[in-house]
Amino acid sequence: MEQKRGKIGNWLRNSITARMLVVGFLLIVLLIPLEFVKSLISERSYRQAEVIQDINGKWGNEVLLSGPILKIPYKTFKEVRIYDEKTKTYSTVNEEAVRDAYFFPETLDIVSDIDSKPLSRGIYESVVFTADINVNGKFPKPDFSKSDIKGEHILWEKATVIINTSNLKGIRNTPVVKLNSQSLSMSPKYSTDYLNTIESGYIEGLKNTANMLSFSFDLKINGSESLKFLPIGKETTARMKSNWHSPSFDGRFLPEDGSREISKDGFKAGWKVLQINRQFEQSFFGNLPELSAFGFGTKFIIPVDEYQKSERTAKYGFMVIGLTLLVFLLIQLVSKIYIHPFQYVMIGLALVMFYTLLISISEHSSFLKAYGIAAAAVLTLITVYSRAILKVFKFPLLICASLASLYGFIYVIIQLENYALLVGSIGLFIILAIIMFASRKIDWGNS
Incomplete structure (x- = not known):
C-alpha cells in the first residue's frame, strides 16, 4: 500500500x-x-x-415638465335607453357628461438656469440641482371647428391652464401664470398618473378673445438625475445653462448644432423642435395622451462609476x-x-x-x-x-x-x-x- x-x-x-x-x-x-x-x-x-435613490427622493427626483396647456370643458350628450318595469316599455333620455378639450401653445420658449452640486451620504455621492425655469409663449384662439361640439355646449367660463410635472414635491415657489393681463394662481390636483397636474383658476373673457393669448410663468424646482421638457408648442425652443461639467443630452431630440458648449465650468445647450418633428397634434378632445416619450433634455451624471x-x-x-x-x-x-x-x-x-x-x-x-x-x-x-x-x-x-x-x-x-x-x-x-x-x-x- x-x-x-x-x-x-x-x-x-x-x-x-x-x-x-x-x-x-x-x-x-x-x-x-x-x-x-x-x-x-x-x-x-x-x-x-x-442610497442615491434615497438622496434623490428626499431632494427631488427627475424633472419632466409639460405645459402650459389650455383646458376647456365641454358638454357631451349620449342617448341612453331606460327600461320602465311598471309600463314595460323603453324610453330614451339624453345623458349629459362633461369632458375636456386641451389646446397646446402656438409658440413655446423655455429658458432654464440650473445650479448643480454633488450631494454625499457616507461614501456615496449623487448629483442634484435647483433649476430656475422661465416659460413664455402664445396660445392660438381655441378652435372647436374640427369637432362636432356645438358652441352652446362649450363651458368657456370654466377654462383653466394646467402644467404637468413629474416632480411636484420639488417645486420651490408657487407658480403664477400670466395670461394676457390676467394672473392665474396655480394649485395641485390629485392624480395617479406619472405626471402630476397643477391647475389655475378660471380664465375670464376667453370666449370673446380674438387674438392670440400671451403667457409666461417662472418655476423654481429641485431635481436630480435629469431635467426634460415636452415639445408641446407648434414651435418649441429651449435653452439650458448649468455649472455641471458632465451632461448627457438625452431624449427624443438632441441640441442644435453649434448650440452646445461643454467645459469644466459647465455647459450650455439649445433645442428647437417643430410640430412636424413629432407625432402628435396641437389639440385633444376627451383625454390627454401620454407624451412622456417625446421629452428631451439633459441627464446630470457623475462620470466615474468605480x-x-x-x-x-x-x-x-x-x-x-x-x-x-x-x-x-x-x-x-x-x-x-x-x-x-x-x-x-x-x-x-x-x-x-x-x-x-x-x-x-x-x-x-x-x-x-x-x-x-x-x-x-x-x-x-x-x-x-x-x-x-x-x-x-x-x-x-x-x-x-x-x-x-x-x-x-x-x-x-x-x-x-x-x-x-x-x-x-x-x-x-x-x-x-x-x-x-x-x-x-x-x-x-x-x-
Whole structure:
C-alpha cells in the first residue's frame, strides 16, 4: 500500500500531465472565491444605487415638465335607453357628461438656469440641482371647428391652464401664470398618473378673445438625475445653462448644432423642435395622451462609476489567475523546482485579493489610485513569496514583470470603449504567442 502511494506521489511530482491536471483543478477551485468577489462588487453597486435613490427622493427626483396647456370643458350628450318595469316599455333620455378639450401653445420658449452640486451620504455621492425655469409663449384662439361640439355646449367660463410635472414635491415657489393681463394662481390636483397636474383658476373673457393669448410663468424646482421638457408648442425652443461639467443630452431630440458648449465650468445647450418633428397634434378632445416619450433634455451624471470599472476588471480575473498559474507551471517545468499545490492556492488567493483591495480602496479614492495600490500590493506579495519558493532571483523578477504587464494591459482595456475588443484581442494574441515561444523547448515526452 505504501509502495502504491509512493508511486502516485512520484507521478504527481514528476509527470507533466499530472502537474497540469493539478494546476487546472486548482484554477477551477479558485473560481469560487472569485465569484464571491464579483457578488461583493454587485452588492456594493446595488447599495450605492439604493442610497442615491434615497438622496434623490428626499431632494427631488427627475424633472419632466409639460405645459402650459389650455383646458376647456365641454358638454357631451349620449342617448341612453331606460327600461320602465311598471309600463314595460323603453324610453330614451339624453345623458349629459362633461369632458375636456386641451389646446397646446402656438409658440413655446423655455429658458432654464440650473445650479448643480454633488450631494454625499457616507461614501456615496449623487448629483442634484435647483433649476430656475422661465416659460413664455402664445396660445392660438381655441378652435372647436374640427369637432362636432356645438358652441352652446362649450363651458368657456370654466377654462383653466394646467402644467404637468413629474416632480411636484420639488417645486420651490408657487407658480403664477400670466395670461394676457390676467394672473392665474396655480394649485395641485390629485392624480395617479406619472405626471402630476397643477391647475389655475378660471380664465375670464376667453370666449370673446380674438387674438392670440400671451403667457409666461417662472418655476423654481429641485431635481436630480435629469431635467426634460415636452415639445408641446407648434414651435418649441429651449435653452439650458448649468455649472455641471458632465451632461448627457438625452431624449427624443438632441441640441442644435453649434448650440452646445461643454467645459469644466459647465455647459450650455439649445433645442428647437417643430410640430412636424413629432407625432402628435396641437389639440385633444376627451383625454390627454401620454407624451412622456417625446421629452428631451439633459441627464446630470457623475462620470466615474468605480463599481462598474471594478466589475469590468473582475471579469478578467479568470484570465489573470490562469495566466499567472501557467507562468509558475512553466517555470516549474523549466527549472525542475517542485511547487506544492498549497503554494499554487496561496498564489491564486493573493490574486483574488487584488479585487477586494480594488473595490474597498476605490470607495474612498479614485479608481486609478486604488488600482495602483492594489496591483502594487499583490505584485510585492507574490514576488516575495515566489522568491521563497523558487530560491533564485530571476524567476520572481520574471513573474513580477509578467504580472505587472498583465495588470497594465487590463487597465488600458478598462479605459477604452470603442477599441476595447480590438486591443484585447491583439493583446491576448501576443500573450499566446509569448507562451508558445517560451514553452517550445520543454520536453513534453515525460507526461
